[in-house]
Amino acid sequence: MGKAAKTWWGQKFIAALEDFTDSGRLQRGRSYSTDNRIKHWRVYDGKVEANIRGNVNPYFGVYKEPTYKVSVQLGHLSDAQWQTIIQKLTQRASFIAKLLLDEIPENIETVFAETGVHLLPNSYKDFKVACDCPDYEVPCKHIAGVCYRLAGAFDQDPFLLFEMRGLAPEKLVQELAKSPLGKVLSDAKSGTEAGLVPVDSYYTRPIPADLPQSMAAKHFWQGRQPLPGSIEPAQAAIIPAMLVKKGGDFPGFWQKQSSFIDVMEDFYLRMRKGVLKNV
Structure with missing residues (x-):
């Protein structure tokens, strides 16, 4: 069986499909999301194209194991809509941080709603699907299998969801990186890890100081300057991970x-x- 979506956005993508599809058909389609069934998988220009290994079915006149061509596409937003949405996304540090850490903020749909659109599909009108199998039902089990596979791909690469809506992931990263926070996170994400630097000791060592040639007894016992009244608390180590x-x-x-x-x-x-x- 194909893996179910784990992230909230992957689950919502499947939920949109389930709203207008027979549950039994979807369950049969889920078995078509595995590597054993999917012979070819390609995401190009916001569209998924896949070749699915079918079954012999004399009822439909299929006597030899077939291979069906399936395509799945979500409706693309216009350039003007994306320009407005990106401007709103880059104004909030929480959106920038989560997106550049490969996570979609749960309240991101509020930004899309202000533009009168949405990122995740919420009805069959958001899907554009096709399959050359003889099954007249839409979506057929082959299309359902590709959608399950696509939901799993969203788990691994959330930016793929933006690509399916017509925005290149590179464009989104480029726009997010224009802000100070986005630049730091983008550089850390794309850059190489800092190498380990050898040290002589794991502890702070005192810095030796030259003693004066002569010193009064008062300065010897009391010091030249008064000691600090309090010591600043040590900060806990921050590991960016x-x-x-x-x-x-x-x-x-x-x-x-x-x-x-x-x-x-x-x-x-x-x-x-x-x-x-x-x-």
Whole structure:
């Protein structure tokens, strides 16, 4: 069986399909989202093209295992609409941060609603699908299989959803990177990790100072300047974990339903508490 969508945006994409499709047909179509069924998969110019291995079906006059051509496309927004939406997205730091960390903000649809459109599909009118199989129902199980596969692809690459709506991912990243926060996150995401620098000690060492030739007894015992009345508290180490966050909540190797980033954050927190307890 194909993998169900894990992210909220992938699940909502499937939910839109389920709203106007028979559940039994969708369940049969889900089995067509696997590598065993999909012989060819291509995303080009905001459109998915796939070749699906079908079944022998004498009822439809199919006596030899066929290969069907399937295409799935979402309605594209106009350049003017995208220009307005991008301008609104780049005005909010929370949107910039989540998008550049491969996550779609849950309230992103509010920005699209202000322009009178939406990012995720919410009815059959948002889908443009085709399949050359003899099944007259739309969507057929082959189209459903491609949609399930596409929802899984959205989990791995949220920017693919923007591409399906007619906006090149490179264009979105370029616009987000124009802001100061976007530039920092974009550079960290696309750049190489900083190499390890060898050090002589893991602890702060005192800096030796030259003693004066002569010193009064008062200065020897009391010092030349008064000691500070308080010591500034040490700040906890901040680990950006950019390498972990690059893969998003569900990287390719992660098979669990829970977020990989959430699991790693909990792991680092417990490790930190354990280290501090033993200091």
